[in-house]
Amino acid sequence: xxxxxxxxxxxxxxxxxxxxxxxxxxxxxxxxxxxxxxxxxxxxxxxxxxxxxxxxxxxxxxxxxxxxxxxxxxxxxxxxxxxxxxxxxxxxxxxxxxxxxxxxxxxxxxxxxxxxxxxxxxxxxxxxxxxxxxxxxxxxxxxxxxxxxxxxxxxxxxxxxxxxxxxxxxxxxxxxxxxxxxxxxxxxxxxxxxxxxxxxxxxxxxxxxxxxxxxxxxxxxxxxxxxxxxxxxxxxxxxxxxxxxxxxxxxxxxxxxxxxxxxxxxxxxxxxxxxxxxxxxxxxxxxxxxxxxxxxxx
Amino acid sequence: xxxxxxxxxxxxxxxxxxxxxxxxxxxxxxxxxxxxxxxxxxxxxxxxxxxxxxxxxxxxxxxxxxxxxxxxxxxxxxxxxxxxxxxxxxxxxxxxxxxxxxxxxxxxxxxxxxxxxxxxxxxxxxxxxxxxxxxxxxxxxxxxxxxxxxxxxxxxxxxxxxxxxxxxxxxxxxxxxxxxxxxxxxxxxxxxxxxxxxxxxxxxxxxxxxxxxxxxxxxxxxxxxxxxxxxxxxxxxxxxxxxxxxxxxxxxxxxxxxxxxxxxxxxxxxxxxxxxxxxxxxxxxxxxxxxxxxxxxxxxxxxxxxxxxxxxxxxxxxxxxxxxxxxxxxxxxxxxxxxxxxxxxxxxxxxxxxxxxxxxxxxxxx
Ligand SMILES: Nc1ncnc2c1ncn2[C@@H]1O[C@H](COP(=O)(O)OP(=O)(O)O)[C@@H](O)[C@H]1O
Ligand SMILES: [Mg+2]
Numbered sequence: 001x002x003x004x005x006x007x008x009x010x011x012x013x014x015x016x017x018x019x020x021x022x023x024x025x026x027x028x029x030x031x032x033x034x035x036x037x038x039x040x041x042x043x044x045x046x047x048x049x050x051x052x053x054x055x056x057x058x059x060x061x062x063x064x065x066x067x068x069x070x071x072x073x074x075x076x077x078x079x080x081x082x083x084x085x086x087x088x089x090x091x092x093x094x095x096x097x098x099x100x101x102x103x104x105x106x107x108x109x110x111x112x113x114x115x116x117x118x119x120x121x122x123x124x125x126x127x128x129x130x131x132x133x134x135x136x137x138x139x140x141x142x143x144x145x146x147x148x149x150x151x152x153x154x155x156x157x158x159x160x161x162x163x164x165x166x167x168x169x170x171x172x173x174x175x176x177x178x179x180x181x182x183x184x185x186x187x188x189x190x191x192x193x194x195x196x197x198x199x200x201x202x203x204x205x206x207x208x209x210x211x212x213x214x215x216x217x218x219x220x221x222x223x224x225x226x227x228x229x230x231x232x233x234x235x236x237x238x239x240x241x242x243x244x245x246x247x248x249x250x251x252x253x254x255x256x257x258x259x260x261x262x263x264x265x266x267x268x269x270x271x272x273x274x275x276x277x278x279x280x281x282x283x284x285x286x287x288x289x290x291x292x293x294x295x296x297x298x
Numbered sequence: 299x300x301x302x303x304x305x306x307x308x309x310x311x312x313x314x315x316x317x318x319x320x321x322x323x324x325x326x327x328x329x330x331x332x333x334x335x336x337x338x339x340x341x342x343x344x345x346x347x348x349x350x351x352x353x354x355x356x357x358x359x360x361x362x363x364x365x366x367x368x369x370x371x372x373x374x375x376x377x378x379x380x381x382x383x384x385x386x387x388x389x390x391x392x393x394x395x396x397x398x399x400x401x402x403x404x405x406x407x408x409x410x411x412x413x414x415x416x417x418x419x420x421x422x423x424x425x426x427x428x429x430x431x432x433x434x435x436x437x438x439x440x441x442x443x444x445x446x447x448x449x450x451x452x453x454x455x456x457x458x459x460x461x462x463x464x465x466x467x468x469x470x471x472x473x474x475x476x477x478x479x480x481x482x483x484x485x486x487x488x489x490x491x492x493x494x495x496x497x498x499x500x501x502x503x504x505x506x507x508x509x510x511x512x513x514x515x516x517x518x519x520x521x522x523x524x525x526x527x528x529x530x531x532x533x534x535x536x537x538x539x540x541x542x543x544x545x546x547x548x549x550x551x552x553x554x555x556x557x558x559x560x561x562x563x564x565x566x567x568x569x570x571x572x573x574x575x576x577x578x579x580x581x582x583x584x585x586x587x588x589x590x591x592x593x594x595x596x597x598x599x600x601x602x603x604x605x606x607x608x609x610x611x612x613x614x615x616x617x618x619x620x621x622x623x624x625x626x627x628x629x630x631x632x633x634x635x636x637x638x639x640x641x642x643x644x645x646x647x648x649x650x651x652x653x654x655x656x657x658x659x660x661x662x663x664x
Contacts, residue, residue, distance in 0.1 A: 187385040188389050190354075190356050190383070191389035191390075191450070194354060194376045194377065194382065196377025
């Protein structure tokens, strides 16, 4: 017991990380604590301590704007993560063919990830703007009936966001999955060929399952990207047209700054925290079980 | 093994393989008889694995043809060649149980379910891996993993087994155990086996014939004893045998009507030596294995001389005694109970019949 405690906590390391620990505890834990606390109050422009129970949550879930935001984040998240995984894997397989100029391609695919989402959003906004981008260019070339303006249509604006998200994120997924792919022993491929297993089947049944770790890493990064989508929405649509592309983070900021309703905004923020907590608890459980299994084997 | 009756199983004809500008295999020919166990032996990087991958169809060859069971398979896919292969890293599918590892290829090939079950049961029985069938490879020891890898070749029900250094990742004890098992497996199945290794003990113990390779060329293809006793060149002589053969550099000279090997004051009469062809006087290398030299055992030998012991190396079952012959290092293998001391004067004797003479320039056997 004594030994395992010392193995886990090195005194110099603990001292070195104290500032980080203080910041983390101060900003995150205390900040989150107050958010949750205020979500049970009737705070308007400024926080108060007039507790109203779950009233803010009832009003939140009755607000169509919030419901649209929740729908949007699920749609955006599922679409962009699944497409990113598929495209990222296909790109990684393409890169793994020992193509020439691999470095050049990798830089091109990774470039979008190096840009902030605001820049990504602005670039895509220009491309999709009817008066500046693709539509204007095609019309200038003589195709006067060409019409392509997804951002101003409430039905298609969310797809434009998804495309921008994929453009931004599939490169880094490719880089992570490529590293995983390179880690698969060449003899596994040979064995599968001798066994007569088609290449696609080898990918699906043998290689992809071996890359669980790489997929998990890519997935976590994608999830972070979904949470960060606030910038992209603000840069590309501002949540519009109307409320068509509103997302929970956009909703929270609007409630606090524009509609001056801190109580309900904090209720929304607390709702955003819930799925994160569920994921954290789940991954913690998985890690704990794996550790226990490893210790049992040693 | 009656080759004429059973015919040729694998025939490699004029095979060349280049990686870009680098030529790895050079117009190589090799015929393996039905049921024969051929070992490809050579230092690492000499092209053994490359040759095996060509036979398996995992590499496209540059020139030549490959026949398996009389059928030209030069451009066939690996699965259609009637081969099974076992790899050094085992190459098991890590996320599948042992049973799935064995059955996956068969299921993809669309074999009937009961046939798959039957083949797995047979392989598991032969290899004694029945209790392991539901385990994942990560829960197996190295030896068990390699057994499963052999099983995966076994269930394919093929004529030819290819092994690429299957025991190199195992520790010494397991290696010798599995070596015996592979030999037993060959006796039981009577399949053709081509086995790649850089370990001469594996080659000597397993092979019906050994092909010693160097630089993409087969130097000698013969039964292990022939290769051991009559190596065709200095490379083969030095590569096989541990401790290694002694080489003494000197000259071949004719005295009267008999030939002798001369180095400084050493003169070895070669009356009992069997020359490969017509010998010529000139620089030559005299080679003799440490176990073919006898220490302090009288003067009944066709050749004997005296020397001082320099170092004694005990090796367990016997001892290696180092001394100098014509100012050149020379070792003698003796059984332990007759071990001499350092600096002791000894006489050594041998029969030149057991020696090998090589051309100093080409290294070829004289
Ligand atoms: N894919 C490849 N591309 C270029 N050269 C290769 C490749 N594979 C092997 N070689 C070269 O071919 C030679 C023989 O390799 P290999 O057959 O693996 O040797 P061995 O199995 O005898 O150790 C080596 O010199 C190696 O560098
Ligand atoms: Mg090799």
